[in-house]
Amino acid sequence: MPPDPDRVPAGMVTCDPAGRVTYLNGRMLAWLEAEDAADYLGRPFYAMLAPAGRIYFETHLRPMLMIEGRVSEISLELAAASGARHRIYLSADVETDGDGAVRAIHAVCFEGTERHAYERELLLRRRKAEAYEAIVAASSDAIVNVDARLTILSWNAAAERLLGHTRREAIGKTLPTLIVPEDRRGELDALLRRVAAGEAVTVETVRRRKDGTEIPVEAGISRIRNERGEFIGSVGILRDITERKRSERIIETLNREVLHRSKNLLSVVGGMASMTFRHTGPDRFINVFSERLTSLANNLTLLVERNWGEVALDRLITQQLAHLGPEAMARVVLDGPAVSIAPDKAEALGMAMFELSTNAVKYGALSVPTGRILIHWRRMEDGSGNLSLTWRESGLSEVTPPSREGFGSLLTGRMLEISLSGKVEATYAPGGLSWHCAFSP
């Protein structure tokens, strides 16, 4: 028994060479919701299609049919009489005569609703996958995907930068041998057990770069499962935390330093208070003590600005003399090469400079209009690298050495010698004080 075309579960259409329908079967009519084949016979094939399909037919399918002779599995929508759309897949062959002239076009259409839905889903998923790929490629964090046996499956550009291995070198290698230091492999095993159980872990650890150096990283690891829910691998995101680690270390050091210096400072302030009081008595105490505190505070500012590092000598002196004002400063000359002073020494030296300057205002070169001060320093030529610093006042007609040794002379004398591990001399020459200090800066 020959097949009955109206019972075949596929649409069948035949067209003349111009594309006018000469035959369509029952399934085709059913999809089009048409009663009578006469509604379509003699009309162009594209009349069965929605407008978009008509454009596609004329721009793609007709040229292909005419030039290549056939098309296969083209996704199209039939426009039913009711306005409904019916998804089909169309394949067509051109029948030609011996001279190559077109005799007829034979098309068969298959039900396409489910396959189309499936393909759309695939398309959406692919777009999503492409979007994720773009994110991974552009990520500044290294993203590495491994299978359940820790074989590397993907390796992004940031991983190349962070770990030094190119994509080509990394893919197919085993992750631990490539980038996990021996002493961290146990840790990784433990982490992966948690990951496989479904936990997303984040941990600070260390990985090894291609050149053998180790680098501190924050690693976030999550599992990947297949469509049956089985563990098939994991993805790790590695972030370089070298900078963070360095900052943490600096903050820790600074905290310790601040504590240490605060304690020192408090004992200096305590000593200063009692010594000052002893020499000034209650009347002048507040004035003198607060001046000295200001000097200390200035020193502190400079030290913090320098991050508790070395301080330039000329800046140290200028700052401690700033209270003199511009007129008096015009009579002070600083002369010497660029020299840095260690932070612990800068504190004592700064206070000494302050004491010398207040004495100069009260009793010394700056107490008379013609007085001058030369502050001069140079490296000593004995090969020690030690510094020789001189404070020389001039222009005084009458010089009186202080009658007793006050706290000021302690600051510029014995206390300074101890702090600098150096040698201080002060002489009261005609014309003014000559103060000299030799120490290792």
Next chain:
Amino acid sequence: MNPMERHAVELVGQGEVPLVLAHGYGCDKTMWQRLLPLLTDDHRVLLYDLMGCGGSTLAFYDRERYATLEGHARDLIDVLDAAGLEKAVLVGHSVSAMTVALVATMRPDLVDRLVMVCPSPSFINDGDYVGGFERSDIHALLETLDANYLGWSSEMAPVMMGTPHMPEMGERLSNSFCQADPDIARHFAHVTFLADHREDVRKVAQETLVIQCKDDVIVPPGVGLWLERNMPDATLVVLDAMGHCPHISYPAETASAMRAFLGAR
């Protein structure tokens, strides 16, 4: 890379009046292969692939440059300059009829006359003007493109190969004919079907032949009349033909309309 290589230019035939064939949206210069033998006895014919199509160098497809047809028009000018063609007759199919119109106004020195095959200055209906489609139809077209470029991998792609009655074409064509990079195809579809060039064609001073098919689902009959009325020097010839590609389906009729126009002087 020079424009001749970028656009896979072919030069065939001999004759005084040079012809330049610009294919339309959807395929590539292979579209001309049935018409070509009817022209090469009397003309030097230049064929090329629009950027993004056929054998063109896809790496040059720049979405900004090709966001309007002007980018394609500048390409054609580059090709004409590189080939040293002047006073040519530019033949543009479908969307490329607008591209050759742009070239005619941008560089009149290069263009003697125009032949527009199934042209449409605007595909979208607008008041009295019947372009044939609504914007929503064009968006549905983009979906159809997506549905048919789904795989883009060999096992999933619709099979668009095989040339039982033209085996000599098969090998060469199978990898490119009517298969463009899907992203480029979408982009070009946007540019083609959503553009409005009605003002541009009014400025074409050159003598123009408009060839239309009597039954073309893409270009309604009124469009040819609109062009004849609104272009300064256009003549409409309606072929008793079906479809949007008379140069493929009715090469003899198309060639004779062109010959009548080209020999008219």
